[in-house]
Each structure stands twice: as C-alpha cells, then as structure tokens.
Amino acid sequence: xxxxxxxxxxxxxxxxxxxxxxxxxxxxxxxxxxxxxxxxxxxxxxxxxxxxxxxxxxxxxxxxxxxxxxxxxxxxxxxxxxxxxxxxxxxxxxxxxxxxxxxxxxxxxxxxxxxxxxxxxxxxxxxxxxxxxxxxxxxxxxxxxxxxxxxxxxxxxxxxx
Numbered sequence: 001x002x003x004x005x006x007x008x009x010x011x012x013x014x015x016x017x018x019x020x021x022x023x024x025x026x027x028x029x030x031x032x033x034x035x036x037x038x039x040x041x042x043x044x045x046x047x048x049x050x051x052x053x054x055x056x057x058x059x060x061x062x063x064x065x066x067x068x069x070x071x072x073x074x075x076x077x078x079x080x081x082x083x084x085x086x087x088x089x090x091x092x093x094x095x096x097x098x099x100x101x102x103x104x105x106x107x108x109x110x111x112x113x114x115x116x117x118x119x120x121x122x123x124x125x126x127x128x129x130x131x132x133x134x135x136x137x138x139x140x141x142x143x144x145x146x147x148x149x150x151x152x153x154x155x156x157x158x159x160x161x
Contacts, residue, residue, distance in 0.1 A: 006145050011138035012085045018135050019082040022126050023075070030071035031062060033115075033122040038062075041114045047106055078119075081146055092149050099153025109154055112147045119143060 007015070022029050038045055038058035045058055050066035061067050077098070084091055123139060124131040 006088070007085060007138065007141055011134075011141065014132075014135050014138045015082055015085060015142055018123060018127055018130065018139070019079070021130070022123065023079055023082075026075035026079075027068055027071055029122055029126050030075045032125055033074070033118045034062060034067075034071060036121045037115060037118040040117060041111065044111060044114070077146075081142060085142070088145055088149075091146075092152075095146060095149035096152040099150030101153070102150065103154050109151055112150070116140070116143045116147070 035058065038061070042058065045055060045061060048055060048061050048067060048070070050064065055061035055064065077095075080091060080094075081088065120136060120139060120143075123135070127135070
C-alpha cells in the first residue's frame, strides 16, 4: 500500500475533512451504508447470521444488536484507514487478515465493489453538496487501496479450497 503515491496531499485532506463530518455518528451513517448495500444486493443478507439466526429481512438485520456491532466495526476500519492516510502500509497485515475472515464466512471478492458503491452513496447522502467529484475520487482511491489489501487474504487462501 503505497499511500504516498496513491493519494495526493489534497486528496488526503479531502478525505480527512469529509470523514470528520461523518465519523461523529458512525452507527447512523453505517446504517445508511448497509441499507444501501442490501438494496443493491439483497443476496448478501444471508451472510449475516448471529447465533445461527437467519434474518428474514434487511430491516430485521439492520436493527439487530449484533449487526449494529458489525456496523461499528466497519466504521472503525474506515476510521483506521483515514487515520493512517500518511502510512496505509501499516494496516496491510490487518486488512489482509480481515479479507481472510470475510472469505471464511462466504463473502465473495466481487461483493466489495457493491460495498464501495454503498460507501460512496453514504458519503454523498451524509455530506450533501460537500460531496464533490474530487471527494468522490479521493474516497474511491482510498477504498480501492483497502480492498486491494483485503484481497490478499483471498490470494493466500483461494476460494473453493
């Protein structure tokens, strides 16, 4: 993760400024992200099971305390990436292991593009007019770097093995 080459100083500043506006309400904004995710790909819902309980609807899942904990964790990962924009490589091993965990529960690599769309949607909804094309591009680059690191978890343990 070559963070210096990946993001310009202006892009890092745009990400930090926009995240500062969003990070104060992580569960609220995470709900926007995951509501959009389930709207875009309802087939992801069965991946979220807690104590062997299958959720009957996205709404049931989105209101479950265990799922709200998952939202907090996702938002903490985003926060860690934003906090380490100057040195994203320090998160490489953590993100690779996170990728392995996602693969182990049945997440497909292809789903991360839908998660990325949902992240950008959440940012746009929460930032309003402050979500400029430059902000979109900066977040897209950051998310791409995070996914690239997480994909290494799949490369270590190929799907189907």
